[in-house]
Amino acid sequence: MKRRVKRLLNDLDGEIREHIELAMQESMARGMTREEARHAAMLKFGNVTRVKEDVREVWTAVWLEQLVQDVRFALRGLRGTPGFTLVAMLTLAIGIGANTTIFNAINALLLRPLPYPDQDRLVRVSLRDPKYPQYGAPVSWTDVAHWKADSNVFEQIEGVSGPDIVAMSGGGFGERASVQHSNARLFPLLGLKPFLGSIPADDKTETAGLSGVALSYEFWQRRFGGNPKILGQTIFVDTYSGPIMAVMNPGFDLFATGPADIFEIDGVPSAADSGIGDPRWILAIAKLKRGVSVQQAQAEMEVVEQHLAQQFPEEYKGMGVRVEPLKQGLFGWSAYILYLLLAAVGFVLLIACVNVANLLLVRADSRRKEMGVRVALGAGRTRLIRQLLTESLVLAGAGGLGGLLLSIWGIKLFDMLSPTWMPRTANAPVDVRIILFTFGVCMLTGIAFGLVPAFRASKNDVNEALRGEGRTTASASRQRTQNVLVIAEIAVALVLLICAGLMINTLLRVLRTNPGFAPEHLVTAQVRLTGDKYIDATDSQHLGLNVIHPPVELFCRQVLERLQALPGVEAAAFVDWLPLLENTQHARPAFRMAGQAPPLPGERSAILLDSISPNYFRVMGIPILRGRGIEEQDTQSAPWVVVINETMAHQFRDPLGQVLTFDDSPDERPRQIVGIVKNVKDYAMDQDSRPQAFVAYTQLPSRISDFSEARLHKSVVVHARFVSKELMESVRKTIVELAPDSAVFGVTTVQQTVSASANDWRFLSRLLGLFAAVALLLAAIGIYGVMSYSVTQRSHEIGLRMALGAQPGQVLGLVLRHAMKLSAVGVLIGVAASFVATPFLSVYLYGVKPHDALTLVLVSAVLIGVTLFAGYVPAQRAARIDPMGTLRHE
Amino acid sequence: MSTREERERIELLQGTLDLLILRTLVLGPAHGHAIAKAIEFRSDDVLQVEQGSLYPALHRLIKRRLISVEDGTSENNRRAKFYRLTANGRKQLAHETSKWQKFAGAIARILRPTEERE
DSSP states (O other), X not given: OHHHHHHHXXXXXXXXXXXXXXXXXXXXXXXXXXXXXXXXXXXXXXXXXXHHHHHHHHHSOHHHHHHHHHHHHHHHHHHHOHHXXXXXXXXXXXXXXXXXXXXXXXXXXXXXXXXXXTGGGEEEEEXXXXXXXXXXXXXXXXXXXXXXXXXXXXXXXXXXXXXXXXXXXXTTEEEEEEEEEEOTTHHHHHTOOOSEEOOOOXXXXXXXXXXXXXXXXXXXXXXXXXXXXXXXXXXXXXXXXXXXXXXXXXXXXXXSSSOOSEEEEEOOOOTTTSOTTOOOOEEEEEEEOTTOOHHHHHHHXXXXXXXXXXXXXXXXXXXXXXXXXXXXXXXXXXXXXXXXXXXXXXXXXXXXHHHHHHHHHHHHHHTHHHHHHHHXXXXXXXXXXXXXXXXXXXXXXXXHHHHHHHHHHHHHHHHHHSOTTXXXXXXXXXXXXXXXXXXXXXXXXXXXXXXHHHHHHHTOOXXXXXXXXXXXXXXXXXXXXXXXXXXXXXXXXXXXXXXXXXXXXXXXXXXXXXXXXOOTTEEEEEEEOOSTTTEEOXXXXXXXXXXXXXXXXXXXXXXXXXXXXXXXXXXXXXXXXXXXXXXXXXXXXXXXXXXXXXXXXXXXXXXXXXXEOTTHHHHHTOOEEEEOOOOTXXXXXXXXXXXXXXXXXXXXXXXXXXXXXXXXXXXXXOEEEXXXXXXXXXXXXXXXXXXXXXEEXXXXXXXXXXXXXXXHEEEEEEEESSOOHHHHHHHHHHHHHHOTXXXXXXXXXXHHHHHHTTHHHHHHHHHHXXXXXXXXXXXHHHHHHHHHHHHHHTHHHHHHHHHTTOOHHHHHHHHHHHHHHHHXXXXXXXXXXXXXXXXXXXXXXXXXXXXXXXXXXXXXXXXXXXXXXXXXXXXXXXXXXXXXXXXXXX | OOOOXXXXXXXXXXXXXXXXXXXXXXXXXXXXXXXHHHHXXXXXXXXXXXXXXXXXXXXXXXXXXXXXXXXXEOTTSSEEEEEEEOHHHHHHHHHHHHHHHHHHXXXXXXXXXXXXXX
């Protein structure tokens, strides 16, 4: 068959020649001359080359052959113009790389299945707080116990907390660690077996109290050098002590924010013995029974919730319940911000495409002759388009490879810039989806930037192209296309610039916001006390163990004395939690006024309670508005007092002199309100201050079981004339010497802490700023390219004008006016488009409206300035044209 | 390039050329030019075949084993390819013809009432 086909094809030439010969003979017989007859026969036969090609196509997978040919041709063409190729490839690599980076995050968090067996049966069960309907609210151990007892759709339902920063001590020194609380059955639910040891999940662990801890593989390696003998040893973890029962498998990272160091295996209180007001701070994870859908579970849980609301109105009234697939429950919240970022990088890629399309148009102009020759030799139009598209696809493919390489670095950068709550994305392995996405983006971009130039090139008039005429008309229409592309580019860049501008504006406002204290000249350090000395672990009648206050008080007193004695230190103070620290676990007791009944559980309003040293307000520069602050005279034996902030003061008609009692310890004594201090930003710069009270560290009960985390955490603040690295180190050393088993960390300036509290905005500002900067650069390159090409094209005309007396200044103006016109139209369209785009950002804005006029004007001015600059260089070249030279040349 | 713009002439529907070739070859083996001439002649020049397009069609039919090819001599006494209907081709022709007639009849029925209404 093969040989026969070959012969058939070889004979085709002769066959066609014979066909035409026969046709000629017939015509000649009717009286035509030989020439006329040949013409008529050829006309009737059609395009010989194409017929041959079509015949070949019948026999072979010609498209493949042509593809190889086209690719080879494209590569040759691209190698021939290295400058063009490099610029185009880099442009595309940046665009595609940025897209792959963001898509990697989307893939890691939203698309990839969770690494647990039966992950399609895992769900998160959360409460639906009507105040925040779009997010699942945290639940309490009690909620989990109720659901476990009352529902029928789950094989299992267990609780787990988010990671907390705590202190851990064991083996002679303290360390800071991140801890997740969970119950023992969580691990079998997720289908996980420990790497070492075992986590017994028998009924004994169903009672309250800590049964032990499991270490993450990473922490075990880091802290214990992978020593298997540590199993069974007792360690202090924050306020608990327990045996090390197991080491988890490497890479187990439930929230993807970095593996928690330690899992505290808590027992779960049964529904019966947990009290009202159990704090809601954990996540419930459940496994659906086989054959039960998420919708069925949701329906059943709604019924369960209604029953609970009748039984325990104060706990469940107005609360809904929500069952959602675990992946969505863990990471669904990140979809909005990630898709927002994807849209931004999509814009960047769009600009990159427009730029490359522009370059291709210019290139196509210089290849008009080549195309003309190919058409004259019988290349069909579709064939030409296909070949040109192959060229753009090869270019896009090269750009895509470059982009994939860039994204390796981009993904690391993304993780580096993202705030701590953002799950890490760099560890996610590259999978089929990423490759497919990048490949798809390459194909789309290749077609997007290649189609217009390809169509335009194939429409060339053969005769004009070959004669080298029709230059002006073709250029005029090409110029029009280019103008439209540049305008689009400027408009898109402006939208990105406005978004970035709004975020940066927000960031600046956040940073300029007065936190309510003076962070200058202050050094802070965090201490987390732990160990037998401070904690009575024997009495575990409640989940929180007893903090023995006198040694804590002694430690505080000694720290203050020693720090104040350090050279260069003017004053030292401390507070439980420094304002604006991430991840605080404040004591949040409710209180009751003297002479009044304790508030009903539903009306309990918790406030933030901090214990402080007497000079805390002075060191921090927090003004006292009325009355007095905490003083040295406020000792254990003196009458107990409390100072409150403005927000809390609003709860009373006449606060000073009133007496209240906090409900966090049976040993609490009534305290008189002796002063009101100015509000500070306690949680975040864009949040109002919450009601807060301050008490002297010398006026606390000797045993405290509630909120023990807060009682064991101290933020030390040191005021120094000159803040230096040496000073910070000596502060750290001083504290470590006094509490060798505890964790001392976060030694930094208070200014740094304030600045770090703006990290969320910094993340968005930096990313959007980066994207906008790239967009601006690409747009500038685009304008530059178009303007300089137009100058080259018009050099004859410009030369003529100058010969006729135009001044260089006028020529400069001519070109600049063109650039100006383009950027003005682009800016107008961009501003209009931004009105659609910026509202999506409004959740992240603080103190700035989505249509902030100042940002709009400023950013537009920057863009116009940059485009004018990009146009100025070619304009100057135009002004320097030597009229005689160009005229002679033509 | 070389597309015909004369209105009265009808461009062939995709695939109908194959059918016409098969029909032509019922009368006996023929070479390319003769086939083209026969199609034009038998349709009173209404169907205008771009003669070149005959060849890809012929090769398509060879590939589907509906026709075979043999060497012969042309009127000019030169070597030429002669195409001949195979048994398969005959069957296919019968099948395609009845299909085409049904198709043409259906189209005609659809078009008729519209014309009457006007």
